[in-house]
Amino acid sequence: MEVKNKYIVIKHHFEDAPKEANFELKTGTIALSVAPGSDDIIVKNLYISIDPYQINRMKLSSSSQGTSSFAAPINPGEAIDGAVIGKVVASGNAKFQKDDLVLGVFTWAQYSLVKEGSILRKLESSEFPLSYYLGVLGFNGLSAYAGFFELCKPLKGEKVFVSAAGGAVGNLVGQYAKLLGCYVVGCAGTQKKVELLKKELGFDEAFNYKEEKDLNYALKRYFPDGIDVYFDNVGGETLEAAVANMRIFGRVAVCGVISEYNSAGRKASPNMLDIVYKRISIRGFLAADFLNVFEEFFSKTLDYLRTGELKTIEDISSGVESIPSAFVGLFKGDNIGKKVISLAED
Amino acid sequence: MEVKNKYIVIKHHFEDAPKEANFELKTGTIALSVAPGSDDIIVKNLYISIDPYQINRMKLSSSSQGTSSFAAPINPGEAIDGAVIGKVVASGNAKFQKDDLVLGVFTWAQYSLVKEGSILRKLESSEFPLSYYLGVLGFNGLSAYAGFFELCKPLKGEKVFVSAAGGAVGNLVGQYAKLLGCYVVGCAGTQKKVELLKKELGFDEAFNYKEEKDLNYALKRYFPDGIDVYFDNVGGETLEAAVANMRIFGRVAVCGVISEYNSAGRKASPNMLDIVYKRISIRGFLAADFLNVFEEFFSKTLDYLRTGELKTIEDISSGVESIPSAFVGLFKGDNIGKKVISLAED
Structure with missing residues (x-):
């Protein structure tokens, strides 16, 4: 037929x-x-x-x-x-x-x-x-889980920034970080997403990057003592501002760089002096490299979904x-x- | 008195x-x-x-x-x-x-x-x-040793690129890499340094970056299969070209960024898509963070100096x-x- x-x-x-x-x-x-x-x-x-x-x-x-x-x-x-x-x-x-x-x-x-x-x-x-x-139970979830836990090796209490936090991966990174006991701030591009992050998903803070004149200043406001972990989904000037606000031994996991995916996008020029003096690491990754932790990711995430600790958007x-x-x-x-x-x- | x-x-x-x-x-x-x-x-x-x-x-x-x-x-x-x-x-x-x-x-x-x-x-x-x-027995040596071995975790046979290879740290990185059994290419700013690297210090290849119109193309010539480890002393467009020529899971140790130390220096905008898809890591470091390997560095380097395997410039x-x-x-x-x-x- x-x-x-x-x-x-x-x-x-x-x-x-x-x-x-x-x-x-x-x-x-x-x-x-x-x-x-x-x-x-x-x-x-x-x-x-x-x-x-x-x-x-x-x-x-x-x-x-x-x-x-x-x-x-x-x-x-x-x-x-x-x-x-x-x-x-x-x-x-x-x-x-x-x-x-x-x-x-x-x-x-x-x-x-x-x-x-x-x-x-x-x-x-x-x-x-x-x-x-x-x-949440597929590659987006694995990207969030492996990029955050395996690359960034976060500790309870550390300060975490997530860009595109209303997106498929970002919202999960923020939720995993809260479950670990981190302070978490996300940025997104609409007020509706900002409200969702704060009211539904438990982010400590969230802001609309389109309403900020100076991202560097915005991050100083939310991270007066600096950022330990930045989960990057966007690249561009957000990456620059995050590096400028990073603490020593800060870690950046680069999952995606959506602001640089088209030819008009401003390319990131993070301050290399910051990278040296603050001993920052910037690492790109693909979820497919972390199939070795898939079962761990999957069973933990299933548990979080069953208890309602992790929400799915x-x-x-x-x-x-x-x-x-x-x-x-x-x-x-x-x-x-x-x-x-x-x-x-x- | x-x-x-x-x-x-x-x-x-x-x-x-x-x-x-x-x-x-x-x-x-x-x-x-x-x-x-x-x-x-x-x-x-x-x-x-x-x-x-x-x-x-x-x-x-x-x-x-x-x-x-x-x-x-x-x-x-x-x-x-x-x-x-x-x-x-x-x-x-x-x-x-x-x-x-x-x-x-x-x-x-x-x-x-x-x-x-x-x-x-x-x-x-x-x-x-x-x-x-x-x-060689102080902080420059420790920078070369720790940045190369501790950050980059190089393997015998890997392809290594060193910038400012005629400088205090770069020449040692190249020599350590050769002692490990890597393929090593250095760049420097004069023909005299290039000759020194190749004839006295055992680099496989070296080139004068000032004579290259396109660093990207120069690196393709010396690394047709790509770079595994880049030891960065300069930043700027050299870093961009290195990232463009990196293999998957390539590692960049950023020791210094001399081309960006003054306000006229062109800032590096490495291609973030390369960083994601090739899972590149870029890490800044200071030798002072590696005092834990000082004794190991010092005794090995003393031995290399005694046997003449490491030359001091x-x-x-x-x-x-x-x-x-x-x-x-x-x-x-x-x-x-x-x-x-x-x-x-x-």
Whole structure:
């Protein structure tokens, strides 16, 4: 049986801030069965993760960071791959059966034709919504957990600053830091997010960076004794201001640099004298390097979700058609928490 | 008995490249005996260490990095303190006797009046020149050793890049890296230094950065497979080029950023996307944080000096009067190896 399959492509590479016009909705067809002897797997996609890092794969220059599959170039006209949760509708591979729920690297489409290697794992039926496995219980959660605990080695009572704290990773970093007993300040781009951070997620303080004339001064206000740990999601002048306000032996984990993802972004020039004299470390990381702590992260995070100590913030749009605006919205700060596309209930 | 005592001061704070006119030779008097009951110590200075970091203490803005004694502001008109080797001529402190050789933080002067706390240690009579205790067997050596081995955790066979490789620290980093079995490339600012690195110190390659139009391209030439470890003494565009050429999990130890020490210096904007995707770490450090490995550093380095596996490059000027030109020369690349002022033989 063949069905229509809507999917999203980029029309061309681009270096500037993304626009919906950079994307195109296409419709193909896909067979919902596999040929005898084939090891193909057909997946009906249920939830698609929308992540800012994908923009780096949409640039002409994307191959310059070609040291990770997270940087593999996306070709115009071809289906875009990313983190997806789906349900197996047909399988030529004995390891996967019809109706298995699977998490993997599939396409921004209604259905995906995949091989075993694209499937990261099977999901057991869950006490939490399936979308959680893309966010708080998935790579965003692992990024927050590993970047904070493994790279920054935070101590109880230390002062922690998180940028893009209303985003998928940032909000979790702040919550983990509070659970450890740190003083936590987040910045975000709307008053609504600021209120959420302070009133719902337990941040000690939060501020709207768009309302600050001088980020350096803003950070001095919230950290009169300096910052021990900065979890960076944005780069640019926020990184500069954080370094200027860091204490000795301060640690910066660089998870993302969304303000530098397009060609117009101001590039960070942190004060190197501060880095030397305050013995600051700045480290980039990818969650994929920390699969060794996945089980620890997953079981602790499940526990926190069960007790309600960790809150989940999701921002869900419906349908393949909504992907371009959802993706573009990430760079305008439209999303609150994890951005997910819901395609089907099952 | 009172004698004349020549010493060097700064006339005023300055932010630009240093000029000899920023300094002034003064002459005071000093008693070569101590009053009964005083715990003063009078030191005749034999060798004075001339180090680039001191310029940061001569700026109006020096207090902004006020998190280390290495950043304590120098006041115009007052004697400048720095690493010195001297001989005790009189002592009211029972721990120090006349004729003891001492290493400490004394003044850029012929004689210094000091307290016990300014003396780091006594030197036993040495098989090597006393000046070595300011360089290869002192803080420069410890900077090279700890920055390379402790921060960068290098492995045999890794590819190492060193900037200011003809300087007091850089030449030692390269030699330590060769002794470990790394591939080592250094950059310097004159052809003479480049020849020294390749022919005398065993660097695999060296180049004159002033003759390169594009440092990024130069590094691609010497590191076609990328850089594992970059020991940074200069900052600026060299740091940017190194980051662009780094391999995954590359490590940068920032010992100094001489190209950014004056207000005209171009500030480094390393590509943050490289830092994330290649999981690069950039860490500033001070040798003083690694006193725990001093004995290990010292005994290994003594052994290397005895066998001739490590060579010592010194650049010695004579007399207090030569301090301003020696210091200014550091920023013009005049010195080859460790810059020392010799004041007296004993």
